[in-house]
Every structure is written in structure tokens, then in C-alpha cells.
Amino acid sequence: MSRDPSVDSRISAEDIRRRKGGVPIVCLTAYTYPVARLLDPHVDLLLVGDSVAMVLHGHATTLGASLEMMIAHGQAVMRGSAKACVVVDMPAGSYEASPVQAVASAMRIVGETGCQAVKLEGGVDMAAQIAAIVAEGIPVMGHIGLQPQSVEKDGGYKIKGRTDDNIAALLRDAEAVEKAGAFSVVIEGTMEAVAAKLTRHIPIPTIGIGASADCDGQILVTDDMVGMTIDRVPKFVKEYADLRGVIANAAARYAAEVRSRAFPGPDHVFTTTSGKDEP
Numbered sequence: 001m002s003r004d005p006s007v008d009s010r011i012s013a014e015d016i017r018r019r020k021g022g023v024p025i026v027c028l029t030a031y032t033y034p035v036a037r038l039l040d041p042h043v044d045l046l047l048v049g050d051s052v053a054m055v056l057h058g059h060a061t062t063l064g065a066s067l068e069m070m071i072a073h074g075q076a077v078m079r080g081s082a083k084a085c086v087v088v089d090m091p092a093g094s095y096e097a098s099p100v101q102a103v104a105s106a107m108r109i110v111g112e113t114g115c116q117a118v119k120l121e122g123g124v125d126m127a128a129q130i131a132a133i134v135a136e137g138i139p140v141m142g143h144i145g146l147q148p149q150s151v152e153k154d155g156g157y158k159i160k161g162r163t164d165d166n167i168a169a170l171l172r173d174a175e176a177v178e179k180a181g182a183f184s185v186v187i188e189g190t191m192e193a194v195a196a197k198l199t200r201h202i203p204i205p206t207i208g209i210g211a212s213a214d215c216d217g218q219i220l221v222t223d224d225m226v227g228m229t230i231d232r233v234p235k236f237v238k239e240y241a242d243l244r245g246v247i248a249n250a251a252a253r254y255a256a257e258v259r260s261r262a263f264p265g266p267d268h269v270f271t272t273t274s275g276k277d278e279p
């Protein structure tokens, strides 16, 4: 997408931070150039989520994402968008070991994609990593509640905030992420009332997924939202289209026309010697 790099009209991480308590912040995932182009006019924030490992690459969990994968998809989304704040996920294994490792990985992601911010999973346990990245001038989005990168450690995808102890831990996580300097935080798979309480408790925007309409914004995986998910659609997803049906129907009609030689028709072949029908 052609844009004048001297005029950066993108929504910044700071713009998102200022939206606390205001009109809800609209976020979706994007992994590719065409999807970024289609979504950019409608959203405030595009997340190049590590869910790309599952959605596009067929891995069983997000643990299949690599730094190289995230950077390649981040570059495509930056090329396809001009307005949205683009946030790229830090994949598992690229930041947990130490603040030094986290800074090196975040610098690679921002340096090689030009994205506005990075996102990482964790609360109290990752506060030092968040603070170190922010100290280098890179905005960070936190991610608390259900953390897909911990699915093996947790023994599955478990909804958070069902016990008093866990609610207290979530409050500590939200506070730690905010105090470390994050500009916003994703709250995933968390009891509705708890997500609403966390939103009231911290001064940065919360972005809900399987959380609460009271969050400061919402995010969904775009493929889920447009009805492209083949295997299991999570309870918190609302499908706004049926792309599974559209694609299956188009493929069936194409197959029938190829087999009957109805395709290609006269409009889809080249017949003049003058060159007037160049594609």
C-alpha cells in the first residue's frame, strides 16, 4: 500500500492509551496484506497475533510461532495498513528468559516491521520484561487472564477468575503490567464480572476477548469473526459472516465448471492477434 512515510497518520500506542473509558477501542487480528487492507479502515488496532501459528500454519497451539514468522506477518500487515495501530505478538521463547532477551526480541520486531508496539503474555512474572522494553522506547501491550502460551503448563484452556485467590492474582497482574508501563492490556478468557472489575481498577485500557462488554475495547481473531474457523469455534466468538460456506460453494462451482469445460469461457481466454485483450 503506498503511503508517504514522512506523514505518519497512524494511530499510536499513546492514542490508544488516551482512549481509557471512552468510545470502545476496535481491535482485530491480521496476518496478511489483503486482510490488513480490508480491515484497516474499520479498526483502531490490528494485532499480528501469535494465533497465526494455529490459524494460518496449522499448529496445535500458539507455541508453534517463531520470531521470524511474527516478523514476516508483521511486515505484510504494515504494508497493507495505513491507519491502524499495529501491534505484533512476541512469540513464546522470545522474551521469558530475561529482560535482556525481551529487549533484543522486541527491537528486532519493531526494527524489521516498523510496527507501533509489541504484545507479550504475563503479569507479575513478566513485569521486568515489560519495564525493560518500555525503557527502550517501545510501547508494550500486556496480556493477562487466559494466556494461550501457557496452555501446556495450565493443562488446557481454563477460564480465569473463578476463585477468590485467582481474582486476587489477576488484580496483582493487572497492576503489575500497568506499573511496568504497558499502554493497554488484553484480558482473555476471564469471568465477566472480574474483567469488568479489572477494567475499573487500572488506568490503562483493557481489551477484552471472552471477557466483558465493560472492557475499554474488544478483540477477536478475524478468522473466527468471519466464519473461517474449521474445527472448533470458541463460545466467546460471534460469527459475522460465513466464509467457510462462501469458499466451499465457490470451490464446488469451479470444480463442476472445470469438469464440464464451462470454465474457462470466451471472456477468460485470449483470441485476438492485435493485443487488445491484454490482461
Ligand code: KIV
Pocket: 029, 047, 048, 049, 050, 051, 052, 062, 089, 143, 186, 188, 209, 219, 220, 221
Ligand atoms: O494471538 C492472538 O490472536 C491474541 C489475541 C487472541 C488477543 O493474542
